[in-house]
Amino acid sequence: MKKYRCCIPGCNTYGPLSNFLSIPFESQWRDQWLSVIPRKDWVVDSSTVACIKHFQQSSIKQFIPTNNTQNGKKGTTKLHHNILAVPQYFPEFGTPNNSQESYFPVEMFELYCRDSEGPDTTGDIEDDDKDYLLNYGYFKLKYPQRFATFLESIWQVHSTEERTFFYTVDFSERPRVPCSIKVDNDLRVVVSLDGRHVDPCDLTWVLPVTTNKINRWSQLLAMLTMYGK
Structure with a gap:
């Protein structure tokens, strides 16, 4: 036991x-x-x-x-x-x-940006100040310009057809990855701190605990801001 x-x-x-x-x-x-x-x-x-x-x-x-x-x-x-x-x-x-x-x-x-449903069409994306995420293909196409400031100064990126990793690197003593944020091709998110996955319940301020999915750019922006300090 x-x-x-x-x-x-x-x-x-x-x-x-x-x-x-x-x-x-x-x-x-x-x-x-x-x-x-x-x-x-x-x-x-x-x-x-x-x-x-x-x-x-x-x-x-x-x-x-x-x-x-x-x-x-x-x-x-x-x-x-x-x-x-x-x-x-x-x-x-x-x-x-x-x-x-x-x-x-x-x-x-209740948190609208976390719990509201995503759009069904590209037109819906344009009608909501372009904050909506439609699918992983759209995410891969647009994230470089969406997060250009973060990618230049704080975060590194490794992207494949299955998943995209945003990660930070620390060289102060020995090379290590203090934080990584993984977005898979279903837009599910996993956050890791010093190699340990963050409990999904600690991400309910920005992600639905039942799905752990993002459907808005602002959700990922909030995590990049929070964990990129």
Whole structure:
């Protein structure tokens, strides 16, 4: 059975997933978690979890033992937390975080440039200030002029018929690639930092978590700006 370690600095909780809560998918709620957890300069991925001792008891639902009627083995249901609950207790740092749980309206999770559907025709592209992306062929044709400033000063590019990589190179100590952004021929995006894929849930500020696709130039521009610093 896979075991997990609590992401809270100084917390030594280590064990099965039944002792932990996963970081939320929704971007606003996820940002609340990351803002209260006393940790800096870290990469969140799909295995990042916080143990239940950092939450109010009212914020979590306890595990209920279950029996598998097919093989007779005992198991547990997945641990859940109430909508928009955030970690509050950090005994490793001497005092608890006394902030109240925050709740946000559903519309705060909506982002037009991320969630709106793309165009069906070239005419639609022209009608929307040319921000729409129609397909990978159109992307390959236009990206050199779209991002000329970035490509001259910050990003390198390697492009094929299947995918295009935007990447930065650091020669300060030894050659390495601090960041890369891959766009495949279905316009799906993968961001990597120091060789580790960024969790798609950490890209929900700019990409739909269900598809990880771009349909506007402005989405890719935002990522090139963010990760090209």
